[in-house]
Amino acid sequence: MRMNLPAFARDPRFSWVGMVLVAVALVALPFVVGGGFGNSWMRVVDSALLYIMLSLGLNIVVGFAGLLDLGYIAFYAVGAYLYALLASPQFGLHLPFWVILPLGAAVAGMFGVILGAPTLRLRGDYLAIVTLGFGEIVRIFLNNLDAPVNVTNGPQGIAQIDPVRIGGAALSKSQQWFGLTVPSVYLYYYLFVVLTLLVIFVTVRLEDSRIGRAWVAIREDEVAAKACGIDTRNIKLLAFAMGASFGGLSGGLFAGFQQFVSPESFSLLESIMVLCMVVLGGMGHIPGVILGGVLLAVLPEVLRSGAGIWQRALFGKILIDPESLRMLLFGLALIAVMLYRPAGLWPEARRRREMAAAGEAPGKRA
Amino acid sequence: MGVLLRAQGVSKSFGGVQALREISLSIDQGEIYGLIGPNGAGKTTFFNALTGLYSCDRGEFEFDGKPLKVRAPHEVARAGIARTFQNIRLFxxxxxxxxxxxxxxxxxxxxxxxxxxxxxxxxxxxxxxxxxxxxxxxxxxxxxxxxxxxxxxxxxxQRRLEIARALATEPRLLALDEPAAGMNATETASLRDLIEALRRDGITILLIEHDVRLVMGLCDRVAVLDYGEKIAEDVPEKVQKDAKVIEAYLGGSLA
Known part of the structure; x- marks a missing residue:
């Protein structure tokens, strides 16, 4: 990852210790959050992890390759519905999650190519409009595919979806570990953390590779990228497919976690929310995007509970309905970030590779 | 030494403007070939047609004895033609x-x-x-x-970096679009050294340039375009004295 780490942080011993600390923190987090604030907050954390996977996927398309996609949530929907159809009473199918999740990622990736192919020549605003339309088409399809043959159950959605099962144990029920009762939301948390780390790993590796450089080259100057011998068509399709497959993966997890999907969950607002996470966090910068995902997933919930408490503390009574106030505050927060941190909360540190910091020809640098 | 690139009757028009009219030329292996002409003569259009950014209306290119049928820019690069841009295009x-x-x-x-x-x-x-x-x-x-x-x-x-990036594609023909534009005399001189070094290392060079001294001093042969037509092609000394070239640059009515 291209981060501006201080010298001691690049010491291998430090990074080893750092990794252990992060691992311990990740393992302990549910007991701190769930134990301290209640399990509803663990649900928020779980959905934040889903959002991180989504924003990392969208970051490939928007942040790396520079292709504005406003219909990204469609791939989330594809993954979620695929899981719902293959593991619910809807068709009487009950495939295990380790079959469905890769399949969902692959099918969503295919949808990414289907979206990408006709839009290859488009850029900026025009691409945004087409992708926005694509997102809506998918949602409307899901909404209406209950007739003549009932596939998606229409606006009612699909219920009673199988929970994720690992080794015969359903994650929807609490488990006993060493005499410790571990609630369902904790179990999903651990699954999501593992997959989020996997997604982060894949994204980091891709960024610093021949493919990642080609993506950024297309973002920076498409004509020059072509002249350098990059087949921009294939590389762009690859960006759409990779981004979409992360969306599909996240969608499958969502379906197993909620055990219910309906078209409502995949509205345009959700696409915009994920885009906000990418842009606010710092487009193209993986740690920034993760931060954006966490903040925007958690902030509305903090405001939901906070808006009532703060009003009582300030005025002694509730003046404005917290539910409507929280979106106002949320909007203000977004505006403030864009005004004061236009490049995002944690933008890409000027890419000084480690070599530069090591002092290679420092005198020549402007 | 054989012919590396041959253009045969290349034509391109934009709306009513005939940007290139039946351009035919051939560039030998290992030479520095200059392409000059007044602004709007079609030099950059020729470059864009060659490197696949435009498709030409008529005519064809032959590279290293094989017809250059591939028309996408990245395929042209794969065939061994790299370019730089007049207005620098770096990442x-x-x-x-x-x-x-x-x-x-x-x-x-x-x-x-x-x-x-x-x-x-x-x-x-x-x-x-x-x-x-x-x-x-x-x-x-x-x-x-x-x-x-x-x-x-x-x-x-930045100009040098663009050349390095083009070289990274392992070209046999390097097309430079006004590499000396905006450079001062010292920078131009060292650019000239670089181009000569490239030639010594076996790269054929197609050079669009406005700096007449650079072109005349560097190029083995020069073609002159005017209003999309090739009006002269020869060694620099002869091109300089060509009546049509002088007319194109100075305007006809002076004579």
Whole structure:
């Protein structure tokens, strides 16, 4: 990852210790959050992890390759519905999650190519409009595919979806570990953390590779990228497919976690929310995007509970309905970030590779 | 020495404007071939047609004895033709080193799986890409700026970086579109040294340039375009004295 780490942080011993600390923190987090604030907050954390996977996927398309996609949530929907159809009473199918999740990622990736192919020549605003339309088409399809043959159950959605099962144990029920009762939301948390780390790993590796450089080259100057011998068509399709497959993966997890999907969950607002996470966090910068995902997933919930408490503390009574106030505050927060941190909360540190910091020809640098 | 590039009756029009009219020319292996002409004569259009950015209405190119049928820009690059741009087109937010590494894309293979698993072959390839990119930066004389963002480089260095990036694609023909534009005399002189070094290393060069002294001093042969037509082609000394060329540059009514 291209981060501006201080010298001691690049010491291998430090990074080893750092990794252990992060691992311990990740393992302990549910007991701190769930134990301290209640399990509803663990649900928020779980959905934040889903959002991180989504924003990392969208970051490939928007942040790396520079292709504005406003219909990204469609791939989330594809993954979620695929899981719902293959593991619910809807068709009487009950495939295990380790079959469905890769399949969902692959099918969503295919949808990414289907979206990408006709839009290859488009850029900026025009691409945004087409992708926005694509997102809506998918949602409307899901909404209406209950007739003549009932596939998606229409606006009612699909219920009673199988929970994720690992080794015969359903994650929807609490488990006993060493005499410790571990609630369902904790179990999903651990699954999501593992997959989020996997997604982060894949994204980091891709960024610093021949493919990642080609993506950024297309973002920076498409004509020059072509002249350098990059087949921009294939590389762009690859960006759409990779981004979409992360969306599909996240969608499958969502379906197993909620055990219910309906078209409502995949509205345009959700696409915009994920885009906000990418842009606010710092487009193209993986740690920034993760931060954006966490903040925007958690902030509305903090405001939901906070808006009532703060009003009582300030005025002694509730003046404005917290539910409507929280979106106002949320909007203000977004505006403030864009005004004061236009490049995002944690933008890409000027890419000084480690070599530069090591002092290679420092005198020549402007 | 054989012919490397042959253009046969290349024509291109935009709406009612005939930008290129039946241009035919041939460039020999190892020569520096100049393409000059007043503004709007069609020099850059010719470049764009050659490198696949435009499709030409009529006519064809033959490269190294084989017809250049492939028309997508990246396929032209694969065939061995690299170019620079009149208005420098670098990947501004990538470092100089990364810019050149992108140029290696064409000659390397690693895909998604290799990138994620980072197996031995991929690591070796990445290593080779970086080594070659550093060599090329050194070759054009900006090795010290490897880790600077392209947009932070001085103008002359940006031109050099663009040449290094083009060289990374291993071209046999390097097409330079006004490389000396906006350079001062010292920078132009060192650019000239660079171009001569390229020729010594076996790269054929097609050069569009306004700096007449540079063209006349450097090129083996020069073609002159005017209103999309080739009006002269010869060694520099003869082209300089050609009546049609003088007329194109100075205007006809003076005579």
């Amino acid at each position: 501004a937010n990538m470092t100089a080193l990364e810019n050149v590494m992108v140029g290696r894309h064409l000659r390397t293979r690693a895909g998604v799986i290799g990138a994620v698993l980072r197996d031995r072959a991929t690591r070796a390839e990445e290593q080779a890409i970086e080594v070659r990119a550093r060599e090329l930066l050194d070759y054009v004389g900006i090795a010290g700026r490897a880790n600077d963002l392209a947009r932070h480089l001085a103008y002359g260095d």
